[in-house]
Amino acid sequence: MILSVIQNLGQKGLDFFQRLGRGHLLFVQILAGIPGLIPRFGLVIQQVFSVGVLSMVIIVVSGLFVGMVLGLQGYNTLVDFGAEESLGVVVSLSLVRELGPVVTALLFAGRAGSALTAEIGLMKATEQLSAMEMMAVDPVRRVLAPRFLAGFISMPLLAAIFSAVGVLGGYFVGVGLLGVDEGSYWSQMQAKVDLYNDIYNGVIKSLVFGIVVTWIALFEGSDAIPTSEGVSRATTRTVVHSSLAVLGLDFILTALMFGA
C-alpha cells in the first residue's frame, strides 16, 4: 500500500520532469525555426490574424468594463481625500502596469491558447503532423514556429489596446458620469505616467506573458495524447497552467521592476 503510493509519487515526479524536459526541448526547436520564417512572413501574418485579431472583441469589451470599474472604484476612494482630480492617474497606472498585461494574458490564454492547443492536438490525432514529417516538412517549423511568433507579436498589441480602451472606460465613468474635471483627468495622467517606468515595464510584462502562454499552448497541443479525450485534457491544462504561470510571473516581474 505505502510502497505503491511511493511508487506512484515517483512515477508522477518522473513524468513531470520528462514533460518539463520535452517542453524546453520544444522551445529551443521553435526558436531555431524562427529565422526560417523571415522569407515566409505570410505564414506569421496569417497566424497573427487567427491568434490576435480574432481575440480583439473580447479584449476590447473586457478592457472597457475593467476601465469603467476602475473609474468607479477609484473615484469612490479618491473622493474621500478630495483627490478625485487624480482619477486619470489611478486608472491609467493600474491598467498600464498591471491589469493591461495580466488580464489580457488571462483572456488570451482562454481565447487563443486553448484554440491553439486544440488545433495542434487535433492535427496530431488525425496524423496531419505525421504526414507533414513524411512529406519532409518539419511541423515545428511550418506549424509551431509561426504560431509562436504570432503570439509573441500579438500579446503586447492586445495589452496596449486593452489599456487604451480601459482608459476610455474610466473617462466615461469618471468624467462623463461622476463629474471629474476633464482637463485634470488627462493632464494628470500625462504628467504622472512615465514612459520608461510604466509603459516599457508593462510592455516587457506582456512580451513575457506572450512567450509563456503561447509556449504552453503549443507544447500541450503537440504533447497531447492523440485522442479526443487527450486533446480535451490538454486544452484544459493549457488554460490552467498558463493562467497560473501568468499570475506567478507577474508577481516576480513586479517585484523586480517596482520592488526596491
Added chain:
Amino acid sequence: MMTPANPHVVEVRQMRFVRGKRMIFDGVDLDIQRGKITAIMGPSGTGKTTLLRLIGGQLRPDAGSIMVEGQQVDKLGHTALYQLRKRMGMLFQNGALLTDMNVFDNVAFPLREHTKLPEALIRDLVLMKLHAVGLRGAWQLMPSELSGGMSRRVALARAIALDPMIMMYDEPFTGQDPISMGVLVRLIRQLNDALGLTSVIVSHDIAETRSIADYIYLLSNGKVVAHGTSDELDRSESEWAQQFLKGLSDGPVPFHYPAEDYRRDMLAGENVVVSNR
C-alpha cells in the same frame, strides 16, 4: 540517370521493435527490390503500419538496421533524414489531409514547400495529379466534405506530387468502390512502371494485392512467416500462408489479440479487473 548499385532500395536486417511490453517485430529480415511492387500482408495489428513508419524514420528500431538507399535511417540526422524523405511518398491509412486547406492546396502543399515553381505550373501539376485519381472536379472541396475513399485518393495525389522514388501505400484499397479500386490498382502499376518507382503496398485485400504485387511478404507475430511471388506462395508448404491467402479462420494465424484463456476470463467474474476505471 544514376546507376543503381544496389538492387534493394530498402533492406531490413534482424530488426526488433518493442512498444511498451509488446514485441511488435522480433528479428525481421526484408528486402524491397528496386522498380518492383512489394506487398506486405498480415493480419490486423501485426505492425504493418508500424513497419512503414520505421522505414520512413518516424520510429526507431530497438535493434537491427533499416537501410534505405544505402543510408541507415535510424542513424540519420535531422537534415539528412528530411532530405531522404523528399524522395519518399507515403499514403496514410486515413489520408491525413491537412484540414485547413482545400483539396487543391493539399496537393499543392509539398510542391509549394519544396520547390520554387511558378504558381501557373503548380496549378497544372496539381490538376494533373488530381486527374490521375479521378478527382480533378473536386479541387475546391474541403477535406471535411470528402468521403473516406475520396480523401485517400486525394492523399495519393498529394503523395505522388513530388514524383518520389519510393511510394509506400498503407491500405490503398479499403473504402474504394469496385470502379475506383480498379482504377487505383492500374494507377499504382502505371506509376510504378512509367516513373520507375519502387512501391510498397500494405494491404489486406488479397485479390487486388496479389494481382499487382511482384513480391509478397507475409507477416505474423513479429516475424516474416512466408515470402515469395504470388505463385510461389500458392505452392508454398507454409500452413500459415495457405490460411491467410484463403482466408480460413482455422489455422496457425490467431484472429485474437493475445489474451488470457477465454473460459478463465469469463468465469473469473468480479475477481478480475477488466478495465481500470
